[in-house]
Structures are given as structure tokens and as C-alpha cells.
């Protein structure tokens with residue numbers, strides 16, 4: 001039986017106070033890590049091993065600086081390349097703290113720096129080198145990504161969200177489950193109630209309800225997240241869940257095992273491609289290479 005590929009993002013909104021610079025909520029990371037470790041162990045005991053890619057958002061580290069240096073636009077007319085340095089420094093620091101909190105929860109993810117493996121063209125990811133991530137997964141290790149600044153052939157540099165990196169990665173690794181932990185109980189409707197299921201067709205109706213972030217966020221907030229997830233699911237099927245962790249993150253355990261978890265379940269309209277579990281290791285272009293109908297995604 002092939003392993004189940006799972007991607008989990010602990011959103012910056014969940015692990016930081018996005019309004020307060022460098023405010024990491026370590027105990028939330030540790031609780032989530034404990035449940036992720038438990039999920040991986042349980043799945044292995046049940047004979048259906050999980051291969052886990054973990055991601056964390058930039059929260060009040062990257063986003064505040066990205067806004068200050070208008071880093072999505074790249075080299076700044078006044079600050080030049082300073083934004084690249086500042087955001088890399090900030091995300092590297094955040095990532096080290098994140099890993100330490102994971103360790104306390106018994107999880108030992110290995111960071112694969114997005115800056116080193118991804119690049120962009122005019123603000124969109126154009127390529128990602130996934131060999132290191134795939135090698136870690138094959139060896140039963142947890143690969144860790146995070147929102148980052150990446151080099152851009154037109155702009156000098158730009159911002160890559162965890163969701164955009166996931167979209168690029170999912171051209172190589174088909175994820176059976178995607179779990180996005182945020183600071184709301186999923187995608188909320190205009191009355192503040194959680195929308196249990198969401199498909200592409202619902203977006204028209206929800207256009208104005210699903211918005212950006214209330215906090216500093218340069219990658220589209222909830223609207224950006226939902227759009228990237230729908231694009232990923234349309235290519236390869238599978239399902240994604242946007243949720244908030246409960247105190248001990250037990251609902252995260254359920255979500256990773258495919259046993260519910262609450263929040264909003266996002267499903268593709270239809271499965272258009274028979275994506276393979278793991279594509280051959282080579283570099284591909286992201287949005288600039290249209291996938292073929294009925295074929296592999298890369």
C-alpha cells in the first residue's frame with residue numbers, strides 16, 4: 001500500500017499574533033507537533049504510513065517586513081535589496097524557533113529553505129527544485145517549508161507564500177490531504193458561521209465574504225489561501241481542510257488521519273488528472289507550464 005502524502009501548514013495567524021512583531025506562540029506549535037508526531041506513529045502502526053510535509057506561515061515575522069519593504073514588488077526604489085536581507089533574516093530566525101518548539105513536541109522536521117529551491121518570474125513562482133524534499137520523504141523524515149522571499153528574474157526578489165510553494169510542490173508530490181491551520185474555525189460566511197464544505201462553484205456567491213487578512217498579510221489572506229487550494233485540487237483531486245486547532249490539537253490529529261477535524265473542507269469540482277504520487281525528480285516550471293488533460297501534472 002502506498003504511503004499517504006499529507007501537507008500541514010501551521011498558519012502565521014495561528015502561531016503568531018500577526019499585529020505584534022516577532023510574537024511566536026510556542027506552546028501552540030508544540031501542541032500541534034505532538035499531535036503530528038502521534039498521527040505519523042498511529043498511521044504507521046495501522047500499516048498506512050504518512051509522509052508529512054510541514055509548513056509554517058510568516059505571521060508577524062515576514063509579513064510585517066514584507067509590507068514595510070513592499071517586498072512583493074521586489075527591489076525597492078529607496079531601500080534597494082535591503083528587504084531581501086531583512087525578511088530572510090527574520091524568517092530564518094522564526095524557523096529556528098519553530099523547529100525548537102516542534103522538538104519539544106517530539107517532532108523533528110528538517111527545514112528545506114524555500115529561498116534556495118524556488119524562484120519566481122514577475123511575482124509568481126516559476127520553478128522549484130524538489131529533490132531534497134522527496135528524498136527526505138522517501139527516508140521517512142518530515143520536510144519543513146515556510147513562507148519566504150525568493151529571487152525573481154524580473155523584480156530581483158518577491159514573496160512566496162507557503163500556499164504558493166505548496167502549489168508548486170504539488171506538481172511533483174500529489175498530496176492526498178492538505179490541512180491548513182488558521183486563526184478562524186475555517187472559512188466563515190457573512191454571519192461568521194463556519195462553511196462546512198466549499199467548492200469552486202461556491203466562490204461566486206462567497207466572493208465578497210472570503211477576503212484578505214485583518215492583519216498585515218501580503219499574500220492575499222484567506223482569499224489567497226482558498227484560491228491556491230482550489231487550483232491545487234483542480235489539478236490532482238484530493239481534499240483540503242482549513243481549520244483552527246483546539247487546545248491540545250486533537251482535531252489536528254483527526255484531520256491528518258483523515259477522520260474529520262472540523263473547519264471547512266475544500267473539494268475539487270472534479271478530478272481532472274490522474275496525478276502520480278511522486279513525479280520524477282527534475283525541475284519544472286510552475287504556472288508557466290500548462291498541465292495536459294488526462295496526463296501527469298508535470
Ligand SMILES: Nc1ncnc2c1ncn2[C@@H]1O[C@H](COP(=O)(O)OP(=O)(O)OP(=O)(O)O)[C@@H](O)[C@H]1O
Nearest residue numbers: 011012013057058059188209210211213214221222
Ligand atoms: N471569510 C473568511 N473566513 C475566515 N477568515 C477570513 C475570511 N475573510 C478574510 N479572512 C481573514 O483571513 C485571515 C487568515 O488569513 P491569513 O493569511 O492572515 O492567515 P495565515 O495564512 O494563517 O497567516 P500567514 O499568511 O502568516 O501564514 C483571518 O484571520 C481573517 O482575518
Ligand SMILES: [Mg+2]
Nearest residue numbers: 057217219221
Ligand atoms: Mg496567509
